[in-house]
Amino acid sequence: MxxxxxxxxxxxxxxxxxxxxxxxxxxxxxxxxxxxxxxKDAVPEGPVSMVTIGELIVNLADSSEIHYAKTNVVLEVHGKMEMPEGEGGDASTANAPLRDAIISIVSSKHLADLSRPGGKEALKAAIMDACNKRLKDAKVTSVYFNEFAMQ
Structure with missing residues (x-):
């Protein structure tokens, strides 16, 4: 036993x-x-910079009435942003793909989407995702609205 x-x-x-x-x-x-x-989720090493996209006035996707959003966007970017090649490149040229991504996202929204609770936070998340798809060696970690108005 x-x-x-x-x-x-x-x-x-x-x-x-x-x-x-x-x-x-x-x-x-x-x-x-x-x-x-x-x-994919890792934040790249390197500098942290605040990238000012500037003022955007965008028509919203509402078809019954004309609505627009006016905003001023600033992105917090971790890592190195690629500058355009050649001597003619400047900051506004480098930001063109990001501006285009933001315009596409905002213009796809309806006034009701942005007016509901959490609508602007959802917009920030969509902007972050769209911008990160366009960046290679950098990552947008935060989106800030310096201004935001809808009509």
Whole structure:
């Protein structure tokens, strides 16, 4: 009887040791990979800059009445923004793809979408996603509205 009990105890000890080893290995793998975040979600290393997109006046998608949104957008960007090649490039040229993305997103919204609670926050998230699709070595982490008016 004593021997069979010792055999069961040994099996339980081995199982517990295996669980501990697997847990430690799992934690090590998660830490190595950035706590389970994909590389797409990782914030690039490099400078943090505030990119002023400037004032935008955009027609909204309402078809029954004419509505527009007037906004002034600033993006918080982590990483290095690519400047256009050649000597003729300036900040407004570099921001053109981002301005285009923002105009496309805002113009696809209806007045009711933006007026409801959380509408502007949803717009910020959509702008962030659209801008990040256009950036290679940088990532937009926040969107700020310096002005926002609708009519």
């Amino acid at each position: 004593v021997r069979s009990r010792d055999g069961k105890t040994a099996i339980v000890v081995v199982v517990i040791l295996l669980l501990v080893v697997c847990s430690v290995a799992g934690v090590a793998v998660l830490k190595k990979n950035g706590h389970g975040k994909s590389s």
